[in-house]
Structures are given as C-alpha cells and as structure tokens.
Amino acid sequence: MSSRVCCGTPKEGIGATPFYLVYGGEAVILAKVEVESDRLQHYYEDNAEMMLLELDLVDESRAKAAVRLMAYRQRMKQNYNRRVIPRSFQVSDLVWKKVKPVGDVTKLEAPWDGPFKVVEKLQSYAYYLEDEDGRRLERP
Incomplete structure (x- = not known):
C-alpha cells in the first residue's frame, strides 16, 4: 500500500x-x-x-x-x-601558550608551548609575551 x-x-x-x-x-x-x-x-x-x-x-x-x-x-x-573560568595574568607571570595546529599535526604533539613571560597586559585580556631568550612575540 x-x-x-x-x-x-x-x-x-x-x-x-x-x-x-x-x-x-x-x-x-x-x-x-x-x-x-x-x-x-x-x-x-x-x-x-x-x-x-x-x-x-x-x-x-x-x-x-x-x-x-x-x-x-x-x-x-x-x-x-x-x-567559563575567567583568568587574569600580571606582568612578569609565566604562562603557557596554546599551539594552533598548522598543516600535518598529529594528536600526540604537545598542545602547549612555553613557558612565556607576560611583558604587557592589554585591556581586552590580551597579553604580549616574551620567550625564554627574551624575544618578544609579534602578536598578543
């Protein structure tokens, strides 16, 4: 039917x-x-x-x-x-930065990079970071 x-x-x-x-x-x-x-x-x-x-x-x-x-x-x-748990960092705090995958990234690679030192704090919860060698990262 x-x-x-x-x-x-x-x-x-x-x-x-x-x-x-x-x-x-x-x-x-x-x-x-x-x-x-x-x-x-x-x-x-x-x-x-x-x-x-x-x-x-x-x-x-x-x-x-x-x-x-x-x-x-x-x-x-x-x-x-x-x-969401809001987090705030101060200048001279050591932080880890999340790695954004580019290209062929396996799931076994570390999702974090660092430690980095907070050099400057912006109003929008963005931070300028500096690596262990004292080089400042380009983007906040």
Whole structure:
C-alpha cells in the first residue's frame, strides 16, 4: 500500500522544520507504510485553498522562528559563560601558550608551548609575551 508521509523534524532553535520556513508547508513524500497519521488522512490532493491559507501564515512563522532562535542562542551563550573560568595574568607571570595546529599535526604533539613571560597586559585580556631568550612575540 502506497501512502504519503511527512518528513522533517522541527529544530529546537527555530521550532519548525527548515522546509516549512522556506516553502510554507511540510514536505510530503511517498512511502510504503501500513498506518497513516491524522495529518495524512486529512490530506487532499487538491487542497489549494488550504495551502494558500498556510502561505499567509508563513511570514508570521518565520518571525516566530527568528525570535525563538535568538532566545535559543542566548540560552546557549549563558550556559557557555556559566562554565567559563575567567583568568587574569600580571606582568612578569609565566604562562603557557596554546599551539594552533598548522598543516600535518598529529594528536600526540604537545598542545602547549612555553613557558612565556607576560611583558604587557592589554585591556581586552590580551597579553604580549616574551620567550625564554627574551624575544618578544609579534602578536598578543
């Protein structure tokens, strides 16, 4: 028995499927299943009026999705900031610098380099560093 099935899962951040936000309706595909959902039982081949009514509400749905997405991002930011431990260093402190991988870096290489001496402290929690030989690093 061939029937129609809705596809797509609403995303947490926007509260709707991306397909719905783009096209104004849920995607319906053919599949072989035994039981139809209520939405599919009430699906009509010539439902142009219903589709036009749903298109009128698409802009409102997109606006709601944008608001939900902003709230979701705010929650994610708060959760991240809750776990971050602020650290501050003073001039002449010894610190280690995280190595940013470039090219072929294996997972067994050290992720830190140093020690470096803090030479200058900037307002934005950035620091100028100096290596063991007294050479100042170019970028903070």
